[in-house]
Each structure stands twice: as C-alpha cells, then as structure tokens.
Amino acid sequence: MPIPRVFAPACVAIAFGISTPAEAYPIDCAILLCLAGGFPASAECSAAHTEMIRRVTPWPIEPPLQLWRCPMNGGLPAGSAGGDVPDDVRHYREGIELWQVTKRSMNSSGGREVHRTISRHHYDEGGRWVRGEASLLSMPSWVDQQIIEHNGIGLAGDFGSFNGILMRYHDYRNQPSYTWISY
Template sequence: MKRSIIRLAAGAATASFLAAPVDAYPIDCAILLCMAGGFPASAECSAAKAEVIRRITPWPIEPPLQLWRCPMSNGVGLVGAPDGGAGTVPPEVAAYRDAIELWSLSKYVTTGSGGRDIYVNISRSSYSPSGTFVRRPASENDLPAWLDTEIREHTGSPLMNEYGPGFRSIVFRMQDYTGAYSTEWISW
C-alpha cells in the first residue's frame, strides 16, 4: 500500500513537470477566430459569442470586435486604440471587421381615436475604414433586403405593417471565411 502511494505521488509530480502552463487567451482574439469560422461549437467559441452578445445588447452598444485588445502573436494589438488609432490591420482581418453590421430596431404600435400609429426607431452601427465603430440613425427606407427578410421571419410581418407586432431587437450580421453571411437576431 505504501509503495502504491509513493508511485502515485511520483507520477503526479512527474505529470506536473511535463504539463506546459496554459495562458489565458484574450477574448477578442477568440472572437476574431471564431467569427471567421462562423462560431463553431466549442467552449471557446461559445464564450466568444456570448461576449459579442453582451457587448451589443441592450445599451450602450460596445464594438463587438475590439481588435486593439487582441495581441495575436506579436504581443501588440492589431490596432493602437479604440478609435482606430495608430497601427495597421491586415486586409484579411479588416475584411471580417468591415463586414460587421449591427442594426438596432424598435417598433411600437398604438391605437387611438384616429386609427393606428406606428413608431419606429432604427439605427445602424458598423466600422469605418479607419476602424472606428460608428452608430448612425437610419429610416425604414435604409433597410437592406436581407434585413427586411429577417424582420418578416422573426415578426411575421413587414416593419411598417400597422397590424404587425411591436418589438425591440438587435440584428448582428457577420461574414465567415467562406464569404457567407450569417445573422443573429437578439430580442430584448
């Protein structure tokens, strides 16, 4: 029995010397890599996707991909500051960043003596060529066809239908390494 305990202790000590230490990964590096892969099923990509959703809902909206926090292999972030700052982003990385679109949508319908009134609030956030995350007001005329399809799919009616339901949502669109787009509809 005593020999078994000694062997077990020796084995555990040897294993601890052979195991390489694991460093924590910056979440923004995981977001970039997982986004490029379309957020495949893994613990790291699930955490990365959860962080993106936390950043974009409900208010204030943060940039979903913060490249200045991702050192990759050189120990320095891909860009110098949150506003784009000094530094360059490789074109293949900028393609993922620039394909991100974030739409904030809300619709309220009221009924009064004069009929039904629709109140809509729309804004679009995206990255500028310099890497700054910019939020702009938008109108129903600014909606791209893909977003109109998403609205119909999730609410059952077009945005300006006075008999359609009211809602509040964030719609996040991104592109993967194949060039395919995917969207995430987040109601809040």
C-alpha cells in the first residue's frame, strides 16, 4: 500500500530512530525515504544523499535510486527495473532528473571555439535509468539557471569552461531540490 506523501517525513523519522546506526538499513530504502522527506538533517539521510551522489559522479555510472535493493520495493525481483511500484514511489523515482554538462571555451587561430556536451539521464515509466543526448535548445530553463547560479556562467555564452552534473529531485510537497557537482 502506497505511503501518502504527507506522511513521508513521519516515515523518515520512524524508520531512522536515533538508536539505529547508519549501517543497519539498506541504503536504497534510506535514499527513497530521505528523498521523500527532502533529505532532512540526520546521519542516515546524509549518508543516503552522499551515496546518491557517489553513484552518479564523476559521470552517471549507475542509477541514483535502485529500488530492487530495498525490501520495501513492493515485491520486485532482484535486478528488476522497478516498473511495478506504488504510485507514490514512482513519483519520487521519476522525479529524479540528472543533467551532465560540459563547456569548453578556447581561443584558436580561427577565433573563439566553444564546445558543449549535454546529456539528460532519468527514469522512464518502466523504471529504467536512461540516458539521452540533449541540445542547448531542448534544455529546460531551470538547468541553465542552476548552472549560472553555481558557476557564474551559463552554457549559452562564448566564455567559460566547466564540467558538472546537476541533479534535481522532489520531496513530498513536490518542491524541487538541486545538487550541483563539479568535476
């Protein structure tokens, strides 16, 4: 039975009592519960957020949330993509979006050269973590806004260089949170 979004913070508090050591629970359950609660301040949620970031940096090596590893996964077989999950869980999983961006600006004998690489990673409706190339024109405005906020420059201009990953996810109130990782 799905957990209503309004109860997500209470679930985090109950699931992670003060006496529970960080190693005593499956990390993917912690990622799911802490994600729903907006990664509240706790040792368990800090460890869950750190693991989520480790999985996607310096490039998206593996999916940030692996529901098949969590006993609360609704009976999914091990290694399953996770398409058959409760609606609330699907909401959190499909709310994770990752943009991998690279920009290189350099002077050359022909003038200024700018190279950009943009890819989008997300969970599809079947629960598979998919990657697709993206263009500057297909990129939502919030991506460039976050890049500018964290780098002082965006993808559109002719100057500046950076490599990074921008991850967006939503909590139980459907409020987005952003994590920028430079590498």
